[in-house]
Amino acid sequence: xxxxxxxxxxxxxxxxDTESKVGTEVKKYANKVLLHYGGGSIKFTGLYDKIVNSLKxxxxxxxxxxxxxxxxxxxxxxxxxxxxxKNNIDFILAVGGGSVIDSAKAIAAGVNYNGDVWDLFIGTDxxxxxxxxxxxxxxxxxxxxxxxxxxxxxxxxxxxxxTGHPTLRPIFSILNPELTYTLPKYQTSCGIxxxxxxxxxxxxxxxxxxxxxxxxxxxxLKTIMENALRLNNNxxxxxxxxxxxxxxxxxxxxxxxxxxxxxxxxxxxxxxxSGIYDIAHGAGLSIIFPAWMKYVYKHDLNRFAxxxxxxxxxxxxxxxxxETALKGIEAxxxxxxxxxLPTRLSHANINDDHIEEMSKxxxxxxxxxxxxxxxREKEALEIFKLAL
Amino acid sequence: xxxxxxxxxxxxxxxxDTESKVGTEVKKYANKVLLHYGGGSIKFTGLYDKIVNSLKxxxxxxxxxxxxxxxxxxxxxxxxxxxxxKNNIDFILAVGGGSVIDSAKAIAAGVNYNGDVWDLFIGTDxxxxxxxxxxxxxxxxxxxxxxxxxxxxxxxxxxxxxTGHPTLRPIFSILNPELTYTLPKYQTSCGIxxxxxxxxxxxxxxxxxxxxxxxxxxxxLKTIMENALRLNNNxxxxxxxxxxxxxxxxxxxxxxxxxxxxxxxxxxxxxxxSGIYDIAHGAGLSIIFPAWMKYVYKHDLNRFAxxxxxxxxxxxxxxxxxETALKGIEAxxxxxxxxxLPTRLSHANINDDHIEEMSKxxxxxxxxxxxxxxxREKEALEIFKLAL
Numbered sequence: 001x002x003x004x005x006x007x008x009x010x011x012x013x014x015x016x017d018t019e020s021k022v023g024t025e026v027k028k029y030a031n032k033v034l035l036h037y038g039g040g041s042i043k044f045t046g047l048y049d050k051i052v053n054s055l056k057x058x059x060x061x062x063x064x065x066x067x068x069x070x071x072x073x074x075x076x077x078x079x080x081x082x083x084x085x086k087n088n089i090d091f092i093l094a095v096g097g098g099s100v101i102d103s104a105k106a107i108a109a110g111v112n113y114n115g116d117v118w119d120l121f122i123g124t125d126x127x128x129x130x131x132x133x134x135x136x137x138x139x140x141x142x143x144x145x146x147x148x149x150x151x152x153x154x155x156x157x158x159x160x161x162x163t164g165h166p167t168l169r170p171i172f173s174i175l176n177p178e179l180t181y182t183l184p185k186y187q188t189s190c191g192i193x194x195x196x197x198x199x200x201x202x203x204x205x206x207x208x209x210x211x212x213x214x215x216x217x218x219x220x221l222k223t224i225m226e227n228a229l230r231l232n233n234n235x236x237x238x239x240x241x242x243x244x245x246x247x248x249x250x251x252x253x254x255x256x257x258x259x260x261x262x263x264x265x266x267x268x269x270x271x272x273x274s275g276i277y278d279i280a281h282g283a284g285l286s287i288i289f290p291a292w293m294k295y296v297y298k299h300d301l302n303r304f305a306x307x308x309x310x311x312x313x314x315x316x317x318x319x320x321x322x323e324t325a326l327k328g329i330e331a332x333x334x335x336x337x338x339x340x341l342p343t344r345l346s347h348a349n350i351n352d353d354h355i356e357e358m359s360k361x362x363x364x365x366x367x368x369x370x371x372x373x374x375x376r377e378k379e380a381l382e383i384f385k386l387a388l
Numbered sequence: 389x390x391x392x393x394x395x396x397x398x399x400x401x402x403x404x405d406t407e408s409k410v411g412t413e414v415k416k417y418a419n420k421v422l423l424h425y426g427g428g429s430i431k432f433t434g435l436y437d438k439i440v441n442s443l444k445x446x447x448x449x450x451x452x453x454x455x456x457x458x459x460x461x462x463x464x465x466x467x468x469x470x471x472x473x474k475n476n477i478d479f480i481l482a483v484g485g486g487s488v489i490d491s492a493k494a495i496a497a498g499v500n501y502n503g504d505v506w507d508l509f510i511g512t513d514x515x516x517x518x519x520x521x522x523x524x525x526x527x528x529x530x531x532x533x534x535x536x537x538x539x540x541x542x543x544x545x546x547x548x549x550x551t552g553h554p555t556l557r558p559i560f561s562i563l564n565p566e567l568t569y570t571l572p573k574y575q576t577s578c579g580i581x582x583x584x585x586x587x588x589x590x591x592x593x594x595x596x597x598x599x600x601x602x603x604x605x606x607x608x609l610k611t612i613m614e615n616a617l618r619l620n621n622n623x624x625x626x627x628x629x630x631x632x633x634x635x636x637x638x639x640x641x642x643x644x645x646x647x648x649x650x651x652x653x654x655x656x657x658x659x660x661x662s663g664i665y666d667i668a669h670g671a672g673l674s675i676i677f678p679a680w681m682k683y684v685y686k687h688d689l690n691r692f693a694x695x696x697x698x699x700x701x702x703x704x705x706x707x708x709x710x711e712t713a714l715k716g717i718e719a720x721x722x723x724x725x726x727x728x729l730p731t732r733l734s735h736a737n738i739n740d741d742h743i744e745e746m747s748k749x750x751x752x753x754x755x756x757x758x759x760x761x762x763x764r765e766k767e768a769l770e771i772f773k774l775a776l
Contacts, residue, residue, distance in 0.1 A: 001403070001627065001630045001634070002403065003402060003403025003404060003406065004400075004402050004403060005399060005400065005402070006400045006402070007397065007398070008396070009395065009397045011395035012394045012395070013393050014392050014393070014646070014647065015390065015391025015392060015647075016391060018391065208627075209630070209631070211614065211615060211631045212607070212608065212611040212631050212634050212635050215607035215608070215611050216604055216607050216608070216638075218607065219600070219604050219607040220600065220604070222603060223599045223600040226599065227599065239596075239597035242389045243389070243600050246389070246600050246646070247600050250600065250604075255643055258400075258634070259403075259630075259634065
């Protein structure tokens with residue numbers, strides 16, 4: 001196990017009807033907020049009205065910025081930064097999924113930065129004060145509700161890059177599983193793939209002697225998969241929605257990653273894919289993760305066999321660990337198929353036109369991506385080919 | 389799953405040689421500290437000198453209060469409160485195990501309280517500001533290093549009672565597994581029983597649909613037991629010490645308890661035992677937990693069978709769940725025996741002289757203890773008898 005520091009000050013407010021507390025919670029920190037959200041869905045479901053009323057009941061002044069799109073754009077972030085500066089806002093309330101929260105984090109990081117906010121995504125450290133932010137989560141997926149990171153897309157060249165800072169963890173996050181009933185099946189599934197990927201990125205590590213976090217990862221993966229299949233039958237199953245929502249948070253708040261160095265190549269590779277194609281991040285991950293696994297599994301057959309055995313109850317064939325490892329990867333693909341996600345680029349109508357370009361862009365700013373196995377242009381291209 | 393709020397602001401600083409950072413960490417919050425510790429062991433091991441030097445390097449003024457005993461006493465707490473008031477100290481550094489940390493928490497809670505600190509352990513809420521505290525942990529057991537609670541014994545009548553408040557979570561806690569090499573085997577084992585009990589108290593709940601936290605509990609229990617047996621063979625196994633230390637923290641920081649109501653009768657019953665007999669808390673738990681399980685298992689055979697199956701890999705006999713449940717309880721007893729802990733009062737040379745008295749005192753301040761099954765005087769007596 002590695003030495004580590006861990007601190008996560010986000011207050012999690014979880015359960016039925018918790019969004020009605022948003023006004024009183026915000027009031028502890030601010031009298032004026034930037035209310036940040038996405039498209040029309042929160043207006044359609046009535047959540048928007050509920051939030052606005054709760055804020056108004058506490059006499060909180062609201063300045064609005066909607067319009068966040070999946071794979072959130074730096075142009076809207078810049079707009080949010082200007083609004084906060086002009087209106088002296090120092091608290092952002094993000095109502096939505098990971099894209100909205102990440103957009104809010106980028107605004108929070110950018111307001112007190114003198115240069116262009118994109119600098120913070122291509123190497124400039126955050127050494128200044130970020131605005132406070134809080135969230136009402138509507139899509140369990142990105143884990144951004146308690147994480148310190150965010151991912152933004154620059155339309156100029158379609159680069160998708162991440163940054164992070166401890167102070168970008170939300171002050172509080174409200175998680176009501178009922179708010180996820182209205183999610184379309186595809187979006188639910190994409191979220192599930194995202195949280196699974198967050199765990200797998202941590203699980204595939206070269207760190208030895210990480211028993212507890214291995215088992216916590218496996219426990220969370222099993223829970224997610226069991227409950228995802230329950231949602232296949234009944235999308236309004238509160239208990240299954242609650243397990244998925246809680247698991248999505250646990251998958252990325254780093255409880256499962258302490259003391260180990262994760263991989264993260266798959267996320268980086270997927271960011272190239274969704275940067276160019278605007279495919280949902282989760283669907284990109286359900287394609288890229290199995291391909292990455294097929295490319296790297298020989299690097300640590302034991303770990304892949306343990307994954308197959310503990311997550312999918314596949315017997316370990318000690319005379320042929322490779323067989324066990326491959327069965328585990330196949331089981332993961334089968335699971336993604338069961339929740340109707342693509343596992344090949346062709347399933348998403350993507351051909352090989354841009355795979356060289358994406359492989360090149362992947363390492364435009366870095367020597368390599370990935371820690372479990374170092375991935376450069378050549379290796380990325382092989383992974384894309386395995387995904388075709 | 390229940391609605392819940394969760395926030396834990398303690399910074400965990402984990403790994404080799406991390407105690408050398410204590411001075412720079414304290415300096416972020418204070419220029420003067422109450423250094424609180426137990427007997428001579430930290431002086432014998434050299435830890436005391438390391439801590440004092442690290443603090444002095446940062447010009448931090450030190451006022452000392454040593455002498456905390458296992459089952460820490462309210463009299464020393466009162467002494468600590470006076471010292472803090474007299475010296476205008478608002479930061480406590482606890483170096484030791486759970487007893488030292490709990491004593492420090494009680495001091496932190498008492499300094500700004502106008503009445504006697506014991507009030508806070510028998511029903512008076514903490515509505516005032518507590519002092520800040522931080523810890524350097526030397527015994528993985530109580531989980532007090534990131535928890536919000538503490539347990540103190542009142543010599544006047546030998547009552548052992550607990551209190552808690554979110555602001556009693558330490559600001560930071562330093563956990564270096566190397567510091568636990570010198571723990572005697574018995575103390576290591578007692579700590580292991582304590583952390584197992586913390587998980588079991590949460591595991592045995594009447595809450596339905598708690599899949600994730602069930603699995604996280606099971607994952608942590610398996611990790612603890614595997615690594616405890618490794619320490620049987622080699623007490624200087626860093627990796628096993630690290631897994632145990634991390635698990636002890638996870639067992640009680642409530643990652644495993646969110647969304648469920650735990651039981652806690654066994655802790656309360658054990659507090660009567662160690663209040664009177666001054667037996668180590670962990671040894672009391674390894675006696676009382678199996679007895680409690682034998683008394684209550686019929687209340688939820690499914691849960692006990694799941695425990696047997698998932699923690700001890702015992703096949704579920706669907707035609708006889710009781711058999712499976714009892715095998716699980718037996719396996720837990722066998723584990724305690726393997727790490728050389730008592731599982732009967734007689735193993736600790738305790739007879740039935742005081743079991744009526746302890747059963748009566750247990751509910752002196754409350755209608756009952758326990759949530760999974762309500763335990764009153766009569767039931768407590770039966771549990772003590774099963775433990776003889």
